[in-house]
Amino acid sequence: MREVLVMALSALLVLACWRRWHFRSFWYVVAYPLMAISVLASWRKIALGCGLTKKRQRFWFTTVPGLVESTGVVRVKRKFQRVSVDTRPWMWLPMPTRYGWRVTLRTLEGQIPGDYADAAERLAHSWGVHAVRVSSHKPGRVRLAVTVRDPLVKVDHLPPSTDLLKVTVGRLETGQPWEIDFKTVPHWMNAGATQSGKSNLANALIVGLAPQPVALVGFDLKGGVEFTPYKPRLSALATTRAECTLLLDDLQTLMAERMGICRMAGARNIWQLPPGIRPVPIVVLVDELAELYLMADKSEKDEVARASTGLLRVAQLGRAFGIYLFCCGQRIGSDLGPGVTALRAQCSGRICHRVNDPETANMTLGDLDPAALDAARAIAPATPGVAIVAGSDGQWYRARSYYVSEQTAEQAATTHADNTPDWAELLAAQPREIPA
Numbered sequence: 001m002r003e004v005l006v007m008a009l010s011a012l013l014v015l016a017c018w019r020r021w022h023f024r025s026f027w028y029v030v031a032y033p034l035m036a037i038s039v040l041a042s043w044r045k046i047a048l049g050c051g052l053t054k055k056r057q058r059f060w061f062t063t064v065p066g067l068v069e070s071t072g073v074v075r076v077k078r079k080f081q082r083v084s085v086d087t088r089p090w091m092w093l094p095m096p097t098r099y100g101w102r103v104t105l106r107t108l109e110g111q112i113p114g115d116y117a118d119a120a121e122r123l124a125h126s127w128g129v130h131a132v133r134v135s136s137h138k139p140g141r142v143r144l145a146v147t148v149r150d151p152l153v154k155v156d157h158l159p160p161s162t163d164l165l166k167v168t169v170g171r172l173e174t175g176q177p178w179e180i181d182f183k184t185v186p187h188w189m190n191a192g193a194t195q196s197g198k199s200n201l202a203n204a205l206i207v208g209l210a211p212q213p214v215a216l217v218g219f220d221l222k223g224g225v226e227f228t229p230y231k232p233r234l235s236a237l238a239t240t241r242a243e244c245t246l247l248l249d250d251l252q253t254l255m256a257e258r259m260g261i262c263r264m265a266g267a268r269n270i271w272q273l274p275p276g277i278r279p280v281p282i283v284v285l286v287d288e289l290a291e292l293y294l295m296a297d298k299s300e301k302d303e304v305a306r307a308s309t310g311l312l313r314v315a316q317l318g319r320a321f322g323i324y325l326f327c328c329g330q331r332i333g334s335d336l337g338p339g340v341t342a343l344r345a346q347c348s349g350r351i352c353h354r355v356n357d358p359e360t361a362n363m364t365l366g367d368l369d370p371a372a373l374d375a376a377r378a379i380a381p382a383t384p385g386v387a388i389v390a391g392s393d394g395q396w397y398r399a400r401s402y403y404v405s406e407q408t409a410e411q412a413a414t415t416h417a418d419n420t421p422d423w424a425e426l427l428a429a430q431p432r433e434i435p436a
């Protein structure tokens, strides 16, 4: 039987090579059945080793060691009695994915998805794969997403963005695209130590948003060195805290006017307004958030308070009126003041690149699974662009942004400079009445 199987597989392999099938065909025809058989066959042993089995009482025939009779014959007695057996969680058929496979399990009594998440590393080592991620889409079911190799080693080719306010900025560890969709998650906090890949992510956003009918506004508290090259596509750019407070005042005025339009039209947000009078959405990119809150002496206190309140108000009310935030910072800690903690509460999008202090990781991901914090601290300096991301499904993922050089972002900003709404016109262009 074994020989027949080996011959059949060899024949398939030869056929695959002869027909020059794509690797994926080879995976489906040969490697996948082998993988599925080996996963199913080894599941009992692996579940036992990883502590995912439960003891159950069963009535079964058991063998009782017999006596060696004087004739030398061993008598084996079989007895129907109560025995304790290890039961494994029921496993469905593993399904192939781009970077490995996924499988659904039925949890045993008393088990929760957390038990499987705790065993994920043990499972990965037992199967000899890169990682096992656990999710639960239904009570009593757990889904294991297995990645055979790290899909984040090389991530390039930023795809063009087709949907308004949605940019595919990278790839998740599961092989799925990593998307930043401002309409679903309006405000984002992007933390990371120096050279961790924050600006690269902002570049990816600029490249994705530049062709769209969107106003981009920059708050560059690194003195303008990051965003000045993208000025052709920026409707407004503030490079000092004083300029930021003025720009925040403008944004609040704009917000108040948009509120008035929505009230007049009986709309709850700008997306319910007729397309003819719908104001253009604004994405505010903030670089080096901590600089907005740091003060050298008490003379700066009023300015810091004004900037902090302005940003918080934009975060609180901006979503309905088409104003979205993307805040980047090397260190985002509660020691910067209550304004930062309040801002963080408004930012449901969280991205944590490699960080130097646990406080920043805590501030960015602290209200997620503690395993997310451990994963953020484990990001190696040799992998810039790798981050832990809180998804809109409430899960956290390891992800890596596409590499987008400053030159590419600069070129996108220049090419799409014609799309840039003029800031003065934007402030003045609010309709005073709703057309019938």
Ligand SMILES: Nc1ncnc2c1ncn2[C@@H]1O[C@H](COP(=O)(O)OP(=O)(O)OP(=O)(O)O)[C@@H](O)[C@H]1O
Pocket: 155, 192, 193, 194, 195, 196, 197, 198, 199, 200, 201, 330, 384, 385, 386, 400, 401, 402, 403, 404
């Ligand atoms: N996804 C990526 N893939 C490959 N290389 C990357 C990626 N993201 C960033 N890098 C590289 O890492 C380096 C640092 O990236 P970046 O400037 O974005 O970091 P940063 O966090 O903004 O640093 P700083 O805070 O000092 O400005 C860059 O030279 C870039 O080439």
